[in-house]
Amino acid sequence: MxxxxxxxxxxxxxxxxxxxxxxxxxxxxxxxxxxxxxxxxxxxxxxxxxxxxxxxxPDRDALIDLIFEDHIDEFVEAVSRWDAEREAGNVEKALLDCVAMFRHHLHAKDMFREDLGHPENAGLYNRFVDRAVRAVVDRLRVTTVEAYARAHHIEIDHVGEVFYVLVYGLIGLVRSSPDTDDQVLVAIVRQTLHLDLGN
CATH class of the missing domain: 1.10.10.60 (Homeodomain-like)
Structure with a gap:
């Protein structure tokens, strides 16, 4: 038997x-x-x-990458929902809602995310954040950026790269200084992207 x-x-x-x-x-x-x-x-x-x-x-890292993808997909899906639900033309509200969404995902509690935050996992954390930021920026470019460009002139060059630096920087700022006021974060986004809040 x-x-x-x-x-x-x-x-x-x-x-x-x-x-x-x-x-x-x-x-x-x-x-x-x-x-x-x-x-x-x-x-x-x-x-x-x-x-x-x-x-x-092939190795343990390939399994880790799959777990990364789960969390990244969840974040990208949240970006898609935010984009679908935002009020066209109300840039200020869209920015505040976006900041709230980022905060929610950055402070979500589970063992995987907490474990990535430990100093001994710094390499894994950097790999995860790099992939997450790239995925989020890719989604923003084909949704929010294109929609904004239809109504406004985009005042920045190298759009993808600027968004990458901005999202990466916001993640670092929110993680290291969680008490940073939402209005400060919104102002950083607005100034970095030269957003027109007129219409």
Missing amino acids: SSTPATSRLSKQPDERRDEIVAATRQLFAERGVAKVSVTEIAKRVGVTRGLIYHYF
């Missing part, structure tokens, strides 16, 4: 097995933090060998 578990493991579809590995990784990261979870522990949670984990993922 000992062959039954092995047979059931081998009979799983590749996508199903891969999803199990990703789910177990998410659970372990949430329970223990990124730095403390090894591929051996992931394999044990799923009930497979380390070799099978490496069959699906």
